[in-house]
Amino acid sequence: MRLRVLSAAVALACATLGVATGPAQTAAAHTAEALDAGHFHGVNWAAPGDNYADGPIALSGLSLTDDYATTYAKASAVIKGFRRNLGANTVRLPINPYTTGGTYWSSYRAVIDAATARGFDVVLGYWEGTSAQKDGKIDSLPAFWDMWTTVTDAYRHNSRVFFEPMNEPFGYTAAQWTDLAAQWLATFPSVPRDRVFVSGTGYNDSVLAVCADSRLAGTYLSLHHYGFWKQDTGYAAWVADLKSRIGGCASRTVADEFGAPMTSGLNYDERASDSTDSNSVAFLQADTDTFRALHIGSVYWPGLRTGDTYTMEALTGSGTHPQLVTTNVTGADRLAWAWGKGHAAMEG
Template sequence: MRKTPVSTRRAPRLRASLVAVAIAAISGASLTGSPASAAAPTTDTTQFKGVNWADPRDNFADDELQLSGLSTSDTYAQTYTKASRIISAFRANLGANTVRLPINPYTVNGSYWKSYRGVIDAATAHGFKVIVSYWEGTGDRKDGFIDDEATYWPMWNTVVKAYKGNSRVYFEPMNEPHGYTDTEWADIAAKWLDTYKSVPRNRVFVSGAGYNDHVTTVCADPRLKGTYLSLHHYGFWKSYATYDEWVADLKVRIGDCANRTVADEFGAPMTTGLNYNVKTPDDNFVNFIQAVTDTFRELKMGSVYWPGLRTDDIYSVQKLVGPPSKPWLETTNQSGADRLAWAWGRGTPVKG
């Protein structure tokens, strides 16, 4: 789930409000699941310290994805050069080592795939881990289901063939599969694993059910053992919660599965002047960011912030600077960057 700037798109904002109501119902609920039958790929997931790099349209598109700072008219070489600079800026400004990227059939099954590969290739060449995740389309297609299996599976055939041999590339079969029940989604994830048996399971991220908002059911499914699990968590899901309430809300969504889980989306406003380095108990978003980054560090969980870069998104912790042919990034909120560093095992705790 991505945060859409209030000033630009009212319909997704309304959808986000409805989503928040649905997800809030999960808080405090009994989410079944046990890691006993789902062996973890590693003892923890702290190796993933990352950000999402997004299309300004929130990654929901019925055509080729155009990541912020790139152009669908760019050649492979131009894409590689621009991506190299942006990836280098993620590392220099934030200390990131992971980037999550969207894919869809329009991007992969058409001619633009040759250029788009430049992003993945540049990132891995710079030592980054890359999580590639399928996004559904927009409009009526934005319903939490795979849009068209006739194009979905050929897309993954192409991506897996290209990158199964690159140990820095990880595969996430679908972002936020909220159209399916927990059982239906687990069935699809199991089918993906069975289809691509040549992909090591510790290179697969299985999304939590719903809006990636809880991982307990996929964690408990023995068919999905050995995979990573991806969780999403957002401050706008509640109008207000205390620090302790946010910690409790996050932990119930994880259950006993922290050693397999990566929070590959979480975020809060970064361009509105909030200071995340100082305790501010009456501010919901400050409570949220401080709670989740402390908890990720405590549970030794990897995390991938939403978004590292998305044009015109108030949640974006980076913004583009410089000429389009030689992009670089600046940090939009140093205190937000400091909380990411803390989550990733560096930095200092919150003051006050």
């Protein structure tokens, strides 16, 4: 995969991508050697109607009526597509109590099993429900703990499976969320800390508070970052915005959600000023340059989600042998660039 990075963008990246420092740096420093955040080169596989659900989650291309064997075959094809088309080694998957507490759990496990069998790391994250329950808080604590008991019992001995206690805990204050994350670690002491992703505060939009909490030492930190959060923001401003959310915690940080429009024909290799959507192009160039420079792991949102304009891959075919087609080659180029692959070439 050939990457085309503008000489102006490369020069600006070299000038601005210094490692940030801050009060959380001390808490993060002693875990730096043990953790390898930059190892995670991944994508999210999401449900067509998003992962917030008041029932079992059926990922794009799968069905709640599929048995284990059918799900395994379909998932194997999708995982192969992620590797073949993008060079990914990680997939992030949603879970909820409806998925793990009913009959579908045996089928859903086929997705995890198919991915790990093919050498993928799997990040399992809890998503809350929809409607009135979508408030950034755990819907039911008893169901939450039962869910995680089921999941950790099944996969704590599989070194390729990682656990993210909650996606986007925006309903909690920083103190409440760090307390809850610490409680999760204390509840499941047999899970190695280096297989836990602790979400940043808010919409996973800052890892500073979780990085500074010594109770969470040894864990990875999950960060989300999106271009739609701000408009008319240039490359340098996006670099500064991202770095302000990481502080001195790059060695532990994995951006397990970030994304931009892929199906609208944008060229992410051109100058942002030449694009019809300069903000999205500047954002994606800034994020991928920063991830590469700071050796931050990154998991694109979404690698596959039917009906999502951000999706990096689209489904073709049917039955147990679906195929994936990349929706935007330049977007895939930028993703590979974030993962330390490819090379820069000058354009006139």
